[in-house]
Amino acid sequence: MKPLTHLVVLAAACACAANVLAQAPAPYVWTLPAKFPRPRVPTDNPMTAEKVALGRYLFYDTRLSRNGTQACATCHEQARAFTDGKARAVGSTGATHPRGAMSLVNVAYASSLTWANPSQSRLEAQALVPTFGDHPIELGLEQPGTALLAALRQIDMYRRLLPAAFPGDADPFTIANVTRGLAAFERTIVSARSPYDRYHYDRDDAAVSADAKRGEQMFFSQGLSCFRCHNGFNFSGATDFEGRREGGTPEYHNTGLYNLAGALSYPAENTGVFEITHRPDDVGRLKARRSGTSPSRRPTCTTAASPR
Amino acid sequence: MTIGRGLAIVAFATVALGQHATVAAQPAAAAVIAVGGDVSHVMSLTAADIKAMPRTTVTVSEEGRETKYEGVLVGEILKRAGAPVGRDMTGQAVASYVLAKAKDGYQVVFSLPELDPAFTANDIIVADTIDGKPLFDYQGPFRIVAPHDKRGARSIRMLQSLDLVRLRK
Numbered sequence: 001m002k003p004l005t006h007l008v009v010l011a012a013a014c015a016c017a018a019n020v021l022a023q024a025p026a027p028y029v030w031t032l033p034a035k036f037p038r039p040r041v042p043t044d045n046p047m048t049a050e051k052v053a054l055g056r057y058l059f060y061d062t063r064l065s066r067n068g069t070q071a072c073a074t075c076h077e078q079a080r081a082f083t084d085g086k087a088r089a090v091g092s093t094g095a096t097h098p099r100g101a102m103s104l105v106n107v108a109y110a111s112s113l114t115w116a117n118p119s120q121s122r123l124e125a126q127a128l129v130p131t132f133g134d135h136p137i138e139l140g141l142e143q144p145g146t147a148l149l150a151a152l153r154q155i156d157m158y159r160r161l162l163p164a165a166f167p168g169d170a171d172p173f174t175i176a177n178v179t180r181g182l183a184a185f186e187r188t189i190v191s192a193r194s195p196y197d198r199y200h201y202d203r204d205d206a207a208v209s210a211d212a213k214r215g216e217q218m219f220f221s222q223g224l225s226c227f228r229c230h231n232g233f234n235f236s237g238a239t240d241f242e243g244r245r246e247g248g249t250p251e252y253h254n255t256g257l258y259n260l261a262g263a264l265s266y267p268a269e270n271t272g273v274f275e276i277t278h279r280p281d282d283v284g285r286l287k288a289r290r291s292g293t294s295p296s297r298r299p300t301c302t303t304a305a306s307p308r
Numbered sequence: 309m310t311i312g313r314g315l316a317i318v319a320f321a322t323v324a325l326g327q328h329a330t331v332a333a334q335p336a337a338a339a340v341i342a343v344g345g346d347v348s349h350v351m352s353l354t355a356a357d358i359k360a361m362p363r364t365t366v367t368v369s370e371e372g373r374e375t376k377y378e379g380v381l382v383g384e385i386l387k388r389a390g391a392p393v394g395r396d397m398t399g400q401a402v403a404s405y406v407l408a409k410a411k412d413g414y415q416v417v418f419s420l421p422e423l424d425p426a427f428t429a430n431d432i433i434v435a436d437t438i439d440g441k442p443l444f445d446y447q448g449p450f451r452i453v454a455p456h457d458k459r460g461a462r463s464i465r466m467l468q469s470l471d472l473v474r475l476r477k
Contacts, residue, residue: 037372201373203441217446220465222412233371241372 025050025165028188033201036192037233037241039108045124045180047187050165055185057161058178063151064131065092066140072130072182075101075138082189091137098136098270108187111238112250115286116272121250123183124176131179145175152178229253229288237288252285339449341385341434345407345471348390355436355449361385364433366455377453379435382406382423382470391472393424404474408452411466416452418462420472430456434467 025048030038041047058064059072070092076082082104089101099115107113113120120126130138132145141148152158153173165181166172191197198207219226229251232239238248252273258266266272266284273282341358343351361380368375387393392401397420404420421427435453436443443449443465450467457463 035373200444203439213445216444220446222410222414239371243372 025167028052028184032190033192033197035201036197037109037239037243039187039190040240040242040244041108041187042122042124045183047184048165050161051181051184052188054158054161054165055181055183057157058182059185064139064141064148066142066147067092070139072139075130076104081105081191089138092140093137095136097138098267104186104189105191106234107189109234109239109241110236111240111248112287116252117276118250118252118273119276123186124179127179127182128175145178148178149173149175229255231288235288251288252282253288254284254286256284258284341450341467342469343385343389343471344469346404346474347386347472349388351385351389353385358434358436358450361388364431366431366433366435366453368453368455370460376439377433377435377451377455378437378440379433379450379453381425382418382432382434382452383425385434385470386420386423386472389472391420392474393420394426397421397424397427400475404472407471407473408464408467409469409471410464411468414464414466416462416464418454430454 028047028049028051032038045051059076062068062071062074064071074092075084075089077084084101087100089097089099091097102115107123111121112118113123113126114129120129131141132139132143134140152162158173162172162177162181163169166177169177192201195207196212198204218224219230227235230236231251232248237251240248254272271283273285274280276282339355341353343353358380361384363378364381365376365378368377383393386406392398392404402421406418406420406423407415408418409415418432422430423432425431432452432454435451436449438444438447443451447465451465452463452467454462
């Protein structure tokens with residue numbers, strides 16, 4: 001082989017490597033305070049900047065609802081700590097849901113998702129529920145999502161974002177990749193710099209008021225025992241994060257509101273974990289979060305940004 | 309440190325309103341830990357007393373972060389109260405236990421041997437600082453830290469008293 005040929009081959013190799021490097025997704029950089037735990041990310045959906053960017057656009061895109069009226073962000077408004085301020089959520093077709101929209105703040109740390117389904121622990125899988133679920137109807141898309149994927153293929157932005165997020169896929173336009181992107185974005189919705197965090201993690205004693213400190217004492221007192229349900233650093237039950245030996249066991253609680261539909265009964269559409277397990281002792285057991293503008297007892301200071 | 313033969317009077321009493329106990333801030337300077345029960349020297353320890361004793365630091369993992377608590381081995385406090393620890397931890401003494409009570413009424417139990425540094429290496433302490441600062445109001449001014457417990461339920465906050473109970477037969 002002559003020297004010139006060497007150069008050509010080398011140039012071709014460099015060009016190829018540069019092409020690969022240009023396509024390789026950039027790892028997502030967490031910007032968390034020191035000592036704040038880092039979310040545990042599924043190995044089959046590593047965080048990349050491109051995936052988060054894709055998920056961010058999908059999250060705010062009303063094309064994810066069948067009638068084009070709602071996006072994920074409709075019920076998970078950033079201005080309301082990623083819930084909607086309503087006691088009960090309203091789906092894209094106007095149906096009122098049995099429960100409120102849960103906040104997504106710090107959802108990356110949750111050992112279990114949703115109000116009352118112990119089998120939901122992965123954001124990628126949970127995203128299918130609001131997208132395709134019909135009881136109740138949320139976004140109301142028709143399975144298997146062919147219409148959505150066809151619509152996304154027509155949009156220049158997604159023709160850039162999906163291949164960039166999944167460069168190894170011959171056809172990145174899949175529902176699995178849509179949910180991977182949504183999950184990646186949801187994991188970035190982290191509150192770690194609220195006054196409460198500054199008080200506890202930075203030991204800024206002036207970050208919260210004396211009233212708040214007295215409230216914290218009562219919250220953790222034996223008499224009120226708020227912390228028994230609202231435990232963990234998110235005050236919403238078991239958490240999971242990098243370095244934890246094992247993920248927390250999902251927790252559900254019955255607070256004794258058992259007569260909403262008459263003595264000793266719950267409304268048929270709202271029986272808690274019983275809906276999934278059909279075990280009598282699961283009637284009325286729900287996750288420790290609350291509806292309304294405050295997603296959990298934890299004061300929030302969300303950092304995820306709107307793309308618009 | 310005050311030592312007497314009777315039960316020490318604890319400066320702050322828990323006020324109960326039905327099932328709900330009110331919790332008022334307790335100034336660290338005025339707070340005491342009453343050490344009593346079946347000991348030869350009943351004591352009432354102030355924050356200054358705790359500060360003046362031999363100090364021990366333990367590190368625990370709390371929600372993914374390493375946290376350092378500093379304080380005094382419970383065994384050291386019990387030794388000063390005359391509990392049968394060290395060379396006296398024999399026979400029936402091994403069946404003794406300590407009831408720890410908090411300001412809000414919460415109570416936990418430790419066996420006496422697990423608090424005795426001559427018996428185990430548990431290093432269970434009465435802590436008064438967290439990461440070099442005073443405990444948070446909801447924790448302090450004193451708490452027990454049991455660093456080897458898998459769950460935190462016995463690391464009782466707002467500690468107010470330690471009472472030794474010895475079996476008689």
